[in-house]
Amino acid sequence: VVGADGTVSVVGNRFNGESNDIVIVRYTADGSFDAGFGVGEDDGTPNGVVNISLGEGNDFGTAIATQADGKVVVAGYHEEGASTNMVVMRLNADGTLDQGFGTADDGTENGIVNISLGDGNDVARDVAVQADGKIVLVGDSVVADGSTNIIVARLNADGSVDESFGQSEDGTPNGFVATSLGAGNDNANALVLDADVKIVVAGSRVAEDGSSNILIARYDANGVPDATFGASGDDGTPEGFVNISLGDGNDAARDVALQADGKVVVAGDSVTADGSSNFVLARLNADGTPDEAFGVSEDGTPNGFVSTSLGEGNDFATGLAIQNDGKLVVAGYHQEGESTNIAVARYEANGELDQAFGTADDGTENGIVNISLGDGDDVANGVAVQGNKLIVVAGTTTATDGSKNIAVLRLTAQ
Numbered sequence: 001v002v003g004a005d006g007t008v009s010v011v012g013n014r015f016n017g018e019s020n021d022i023v024i025v026r027y028t029a030d031g032s033f034d035a036g037f038g039v040g041e042d043d044g045t046p047n048g049v050v051n052i053s054l055g056e057g058n059d060f061g062t063a064i065a066t067q068a069d070g071k072v073v074v075a076g077y078h079e080e081g082a083s084t085n086m087v088v089m090r091l092n093a094d095g096t097l098d099q100g101f102g103t104a105d106d107g108t109e110n111g112i113v114n115i116s117l118g119d120g121n122d123v124a125r126d127v128a129v130q131a132d133g134k135i136v137l138v139g140d141s142v143v144a145d146g147s148t149n150i151i152v153a154r155l156n157a158d159g160s161v162d163e164s165f166g167q168s169e170d171g172t173p174n175g176f177v178a179t180s181l182g183a184g185n186d187n188a189n190a191l192v193l194d195a196d197v198k199i200v201v202a203g204s205r206v207a208e209d210g211s212s213n214i215l216i217a218r219y220d221a222n223g224v225p226d227a228t229f230g231a232s233g234d235d236g237t238p239e240g241f242v243n244i245s246l247g248d249g250n251d252a253a254r255d256v257a258l259q260a261d262g263k264v265v266v267a268g269d270s271v272t273a274d275g276s277s278n279f280v281l282a283r284l285n286a287d288g289t290p291d292e293a294f295g296v297s298e299d300g301t302p303n304g305f306v307s308t309s310l311g312e313g314n315d316f317a318t319g320l321a322i323q324n325d326g327k328l329v330v331a332g333y334h335q336e337g338e339s340t341n342i343a344v345a346r347y348e349a350n351g352e353l354d355q356a357f358g359t360a361d362d363g364t365e366n367g368i369v370n371i372s373l374g375d376g377d378d379v380a381n382g383v384a385v386q387g388n389k390l391i392v393v394a395g396t397t398t399a400t401d402g403s404k405n406i407a408v409l410r411l412t413a414q
Contacts, residue, residue: 319393
């Protein structure tokens with residue numbers, strides 16, 4: 001996430017020799033560690049880095065958001081024994097845990113919220129902060145039959161559960177919405193909030209034939225599926241949900257964003273007839289129908305969708321951002337043989353690859369940037385637009401000793 005002051009904050013995890021800890025790194029606008037963040041931490045990390053362990057077991061940070069007051073909200077999960085719980089924490093602008101957040105007696109110190117919805121594994125995968133300071137989470141939870149359901153949750157600004165959200169009689173506690181669309185697995189990977197505080201969720205669901213489809217859902221501010229979204233689709237899903245299959249292979253949405261006009265854009269990947277995976281980009285109208293003016297082509301992909309192959313091998317899109325001029329930036333990675341490289345693509349507002357982007361002779365067509373940081377695997381996991389002229393990408397690179405390092409890079413957008 002990019003702050004208003006130009007700082008770049010990245011969340012992930014680091015192996016401490018015995019287990020994984022959540023790590024938050026903040027960089028200044030020039031890419032150096034922010035010396036005012038994580039100062040004085042007696043954890044062996046330099047200033048600019050905060051390392052958080054929730055106890056024995058593995059901790060993973062999956063998403064990060066900033067508040068208007070500069071505080072940082074991090075979501076993820078904690079593994080201990082056979083159980084996995086959702087975790088949310090809030091840091092002050094200097095990287096210390098916010099002692100006014102998550103003060104409930106949940107086994108964690110102040111500043112951290114631990115959420116268990118039952119005996120199964122609960123994982124938070126994305127987080128967003130409403131204008132009123134309430135925090136929205138999406139992820140998934142394993143239920144009694146072993147399948148996963150989508151979970152949408154909302155916390156008050158102090159980290160307590162918002163009892164006014166998701167009120168139902170389905171056995172899920174207030175503050176949480178559980179969604180099952182059938183006997184298979186339903187997973188949420190990303191969310192975005194619209195101007196009406198409706199919650200747009202993107203992920204995947206497993207169809208009857210065992211393949212996965214792209215799933216996009218919209219909930220109103222109370223946590224109820226929005227009956228005006230996806231209402232016209234004859235796809236076997238209830239109102240409020242859109243189910244998208246692009247063929248016989250697996251399709252999944254990894255990130256979601258909203259255009260200024262309310263249209264929904266999702267990025268992910270799709271397995272094609274030859275068994276390889278391509279970038280896939282889709283745009284829906286505000287009512288959940290495919291935008292027929294997007295991705296118009298003769299490549300066999302229906303209007304409303306764009307499929308991009310970066311060459312032989314597999315392509316996976318993991319992050320999506322929209323520039324102020326409406327162009328769409330997608331980050332991910334390309335696997336070919338034993339090599340994996342970071343890939344960034346930019347599309348015009350109509351879904352065509354931007355011919356003015358990525359014009360270097362890197363083996364890819366115009367519109368695509370291929371980045372290798374060495375002999376090891378390089379993967380992009382997220383992307384953000386900084387101002388009007390810069391694109392920031394975060395992920396990992398594998399060093400010569402086989403260990404993974406955090407990689408953050410910035411590209412010029414114009």
